Amino acid sequence: MKNMLLIVFYVAIDGVFGESVSVMEGDSVTLHTSLPEIQRHDVLQWRFGAKGALIAQINKGANKSSVYDDVPDGRFRDRLKLDNQTGDLTITNTRTEHSGHYEVTSTRNKIFTVTVLPVDAVKSVSVLVGDSVSLNTDLTEIQRDDVIRWRFEHLNPPIAEINRKDRKISKHDGSERFRGRLQLDYWTGSLTIRNITTKHSGFYEVDISISNRHTIHKSFSVTVRGEVRTVSVMKGESVLLHTGLTEIQRDDFITWMFEDIILAEIYKNQSSLDQLFYTYDGADERFRDGLELNKQTGSLNITQCKTSGVYELKINRRAIYQRFTVTVSVAGLSSGEIVGIAVVVLLVFAVVAVVIYRRLKISKLKSITHSGEYKLQISGSGKNTFERFSVSVSDEIRPVLVMEGESVPLDNDTIIQTDDEILWMFGDKDIVIAESKGGTRGTTTDHGPDGRFRGRLKLDHQTGSLTITNIRTEDSGPYKLQISRGGQKSFKLFNVSVSGPTALGSIPEEEHLFQSVRYWRQRSITTES
Template sequence: MRNHSILLWILLFVDGVFGAAEVAVSVSVMKGDSVTLHTDVSELQNDDIIDWMSEDGVIIAKIENKKISEKYVPEKKFEGRLELDHKTGSLTIKNITSQHEGIYKLDIGGGHLISKNFSVTVHDDVESLSVMEGDSVTLHTGVTKIQKDGVIRWFGDQGTCIAALTCAAKTVSVKEGESVTLHTGLIDIQRYDLILWKFEDHLIAEINKGTNQFIVLENADVRFKGRLQLNEKTGSLNISGSETTDSGDYHLNMSNKMCTLHRTIVLTVKAIVTPKGHTEDPGLHPDEGQILKECELSEKNEQSC
């Protein structure tokens, strides 16, 4: 009887150590975004061991005794893309591509017992083109200017990289005076608790689902006064009457309990150039200006007669 009691105690102990409930999380991101997979730990304890693994169980990042282990070299596809948060152990994958789709496994042992599986899906807009055999075809990126801090890769239908060029931030270009919408890529914001829009380092708009607040912080940067509007369904940011001073980097952060998505959109507002020697009374309608010119010409002709 005593032996059975000892065996039962050992089984309970083992289940308490290794039986942490496994949580499954699905994350969908757009190609080129950065995504943070959260551990749900506010601060690591000294005896916590964090293992981040790829789908095949290979460790790609590790924290032990609050220090990032240098022993584990991730696969080449992760080179320069992984960041670990020293405080929480959360993992960020930067400039994500279709190569990084799959299951990411998190195991935390020590003071915190957590086991999670993150299913990461990378998507992009798909366009169909129809051409005749022998034709040449150009596939456009939609980018007007390549940024120097990222990478553009072209992949074949089997996922094989067929061309690469060094860029990461999404680029939008408009003419001065036009309205422009910076898109979140969401149909509905329900899956995110907090959405932040920043211009350079200034917070200019915030959506907080917990407090049901949609806030435009125009005082943070007076140049946007009266020109910013948030779409309450998608979280996209509209800038009306764009000015050349609106050009720059717009940072989008979308977060919930499980992950945080980071995106940078580079906006370029092109100035409208007035033709050299062209002078026109700004108070006149274009048609009125033309009529006035015709009248002046008619008067000159009469005088010459």
């Protein structure tokens, strides 16, 4: 979906003020009179077009309100709503033929130039249980007096709200349905629902009030799919994960993933299926030489399976999302015996973790298996002294592919607490480029090494997420997020690759097409049906 263009200007001609508004087709727009209340005996009229066709009127003296939605040619039929107190006019489910000049005449006259941009009328979103989904306002940045209100199933009060004028951000997620799941983007007003469940399926709407002058209304239909298939297999045997397709159709884009690792992809463009068929079994030692992709159906065969976990299938054009929970068992052992062995191993590890050194340095931690509680025991003079250390290690590196000139958000998937300290670092030397201490009490960004990030970093003090705008090839590299909470530290790692125009010649044509399709797919996955 194109970004919503909002251009506002004022001109004064004989006391009449003009305002320009752009809205996406299918959305609603409210044109505000700026009157707190129509006075007694006043007559307020709304007119449309060059000929000034009367489309709505309020006569306070006669206590009468009317809409004439059958003029000039019936284009407004069942689309006009009039606020009897303020005289504000709402046009619902807008179409391109509603573009034009609107004038309100009363004690204060105003002219609006409305432009309706064509776009698909229905904004539908499909997502899997447990995933996150973002509902976008399409604003680039909220202005000083803007108010954003999100509702679910037409219910009041709103589930989330941003009021820039009052510097207020609130999430009314006290009910069990949304508790701890909502995240508001401070810059754009977009809403993210995390760890989504089937009870979050339904109708979402947002009212975007632009400085009390006009209001944009957008709506979303969210469908949460809960299909998860369970597969059991013995270690070393093969397992086939089915797409359910008999044949891949033109423009199908099929992706198989394990955790955040892409295992295989097929993109069928006319007859060039063989050229756009890839397995990435070399990307992870657990799957090396162990993946086979069916070119006709897209089903994935894992040979000599040895990795338990959740495998995910996405077919973009058809909006198909499926998960497979694969459990790998060791031959000759029941599941209960395996659990018992795991418990014994954990107990042994806990005993070994008791050390007698004053300080223990663990260098170059490479696996989350080193995470946990470490206990130091100091014996002397007939007494023992104990100290505990909590170590959190992340070996998950999130790859991010972006084209030069775009903006890229590095998202933090956890909820930021009041006393959390956030540090964003760049490069091998962990140069700090942004930090937040206690939310709004101290949020700053830095220009980075050699000033390369000057004016291009945005830190969300609510979520800790970092956005890099107008990204350049020299911005490629590792980014690290450090979250300090209650004496403990956790990390998230991102590896950003920025592709410039000159880099395209060194990439094989079919691989470049894969990168491009994957890049745009990742940008639009939350709003595609």
